[in-house]
Amino acid sequence: xxxxxxxxxxxxxxxxxAGMMECKKALEEAGGDMEAAVDVLRTRxxxxxxxxxxxxxxxxxxxxxxxxxxxxxxxVEVNCETDFVSRNEVFATYASRAAQAALDTKCNDVEAxxxxxxxxxxxxxxxxxxxHTIGENIQISRCLFTSIETGLITSYIHAGGRLGVLxxxxxxxxxxxENAEVVVLAKDIAMQIAAANPVAVTRDxxxxxxxxxxxxxxxxxxxxxxxxxxxxxxxxxxxxxxxxRESSLVEQAFIKDTDKTITQVIDxxxxxxxxSIEVVGFTRFELGQA
Numbered sequence: 001x002x003x004x005x006x007x008x009x010x011x012x013x014x015x016x017x018a019g020m021m022e023c024k025k026a027l028e029e030a031g032g033d034m035e036a037a038v039d040v041l042r043t044r045x046x047x048x049x050x051x052x053x054x055x056x057x058x059x060x061x062x063x064x065x066x067x068x069x070x071x072x073x074x075x076v077e078v079n080c081e082t083d084f085v086s087r088n089e090v091f092a093t094y095a096s097r098a099a100q101a102a103l104d105t106k107c108n109d110v111e112a113x114x115x116x117x118x119x120x121x122x123x124x125x126x127x128x129x130x131x132h133t134i135g136e137n138i139q140i141s142r143c144l145f146t147s148i149e150t151g152l153i154t155s156y157i158h159a160g161g162r163l164g165v166l167x168x169x170x171x172x173x174x175x176x177x178e179n180a181e182v183v184v185l186a187k188d189i190a191m192q193i194a195a196a197n198p199v200a201v202t203r204d205x206x207x208x209x210x211x212x213x214x215x216x217x218x219x220x221x222x223x224x225x226x227x228x229x230x231x232x233x234x235x236x237x238x239x240x241x242x243x244x245r246e247s248s249l250v251e252q253a254f255i256k257d258t259d260k261t262i263t264q265v266i267d268x269x270x271x272x273x274x275x276s277i278e279v280v281g282f283t284r285f286e287l288g289q290a
Contacts, residue, residue, distance in 0.1 A: 024209035039213065043220040059086045060141075062164035062285045065099040070177050072147035073155060073166050073173025074102035076113070077285050081136040086161065094130040094138070094160075098123055102143045103235060105169045106274050113143050144283055150282070152177040156190035162287040172276035181273040185266065191255065192262060193282050200250035201279050205248075214243055 005026040012034060022266065026044075030036035062087065067073065076177040078095040083089050097251045098113070101123050104114040114124035121129075123140070132136050141145035141225050144166075151170045158164070167190045194200075200206045218239040222232035245251045257265075262279075270277045 004028050004032055008032065008034070012037055012041075020202045030066060039217060043124075043217050043224075060082050060287055061086055061092060061095045061161035062287055063092075063095045063099040064097055064158065064166060065096070065103040065163065066153055066155055066166060067103060067188045070152050070154075071101065071149070072106075073153045074099055074107070074145045075143045075155070075166050075283055076102050076143040077287065078136070078138065079137050079141050080286075083255060085134055085136050086136065089136055090114060090252065091130070091138070092161070093230050094126060098143075100257070104146055106145045106147075107143055110140050110143055117122065118210050124246065125186050142285070144285075145272065147281065148280065152182065152186055154183075154186035154190050156187060156194055158194045160192075163194055164285045165193045165282060167282040168280045170276075170278040170280045172270070179273045181269050182277070185273075185277070188254075188256065188265070189249075189262065189279060193249065193253065193284050195255050195285065196249075196252050198252060198282075199247040203244050203248050203251070204259050218243075249282070 004024060009020060009023045012018070012027060013020055015034075016038060017024070018026070022041060022044070023037070026037040026040040027034075029040050059082055060077060062075065062077050064075045066072060076095070076099045078091075078098055079089060080086055084223070097118055098188060101107070101116050102113050102119050105115055107113040110249070114122065114127070116123050118126055127138055127140065146166060146168060148168050148170065148253070153166060153168045156165045156167075168188060169182070169186055169189075171177065199210070215236070218236045220233075221239075222235040225232065225235065226277055248267070250261065252262050254260045254262055254265050266279070268279050
């Protein structure tokens with residue numbers, strides 16, 4: 001068993017908001033495994049780990065770039081030291097150039113992006129120039145490129161550049177990316193992702209290990225209730241169903257009209273603007289969260 005140090009307890013407390021003693025006990029029970037300790041605290045209802053784990057304090061911007069045909073896009077997170085610099089137009093220009101370079105060179109890797117050309121210099125050289133010009137340490141922490149064969153990719157940047165979303169829609173034969181209803185729908189879905197933070201598009205898109213982990217937590221919670229096994233099974237089923245409704249994009253309540261689900265909103269637009277509309281993927285970058 002790994003030794004549980006005061007530093008480990010402090011880190012777990014900062015991640016979860018649970019008390020020091022609860023964190024120490026959870027780490028001991030988990031044999032020093034930080035992720036397992038988070039699950040122990042969640043099982044006991046002592047942590048909002050899913051929302052708070054991994055929170056960072058870096059400043060900067062999330063910036064997106066989309067191709068003229070709407071079929072490819074890139075999103076990057078560029079960090080700086082202070083909020084003052086993140087709101088500076090010069091810094092924003094450097095960040096936008098980095099996003100455009102990621103789009104032009106189809107970069108999904110930071111090292112590859114730093115070596116990519118902006119036309120007159122590499123992105124790495126541009127960042128060095130930015131450091132000298134602005135006077136703060138600046139770095140690109142992550143980037144992602146995505147594309148689709150047909151359809152539409154839309155971006156949404158929220159909270160002064162602290163959160164950005166890309167969402168890809170597959171459109172039926174009768175739909176066009178220029179259709180006003182489709183454009184509004186795509187933007188609404190991107191805003192939904194920003195606000196409601198879904199984990200996957202549909203229930204079928206969750207990684208099996210992710211679902212197994214959630215299921216284990218709900219089963220442990222039900223077992224601690226001391227109720228009969230058949231009641232425990234219903235408790236687990238109900239909690240998993242609630243989890244799916246909150247975490248699957250298409251099952252979430254629409255933020256603009258909570259009486260409707262995202263599926264219902266999509267279907268309503270599809271009836272008038274397309275023979276079919278399908279969300280095929282999304283990316284959500286929140287500043288400081290890997």
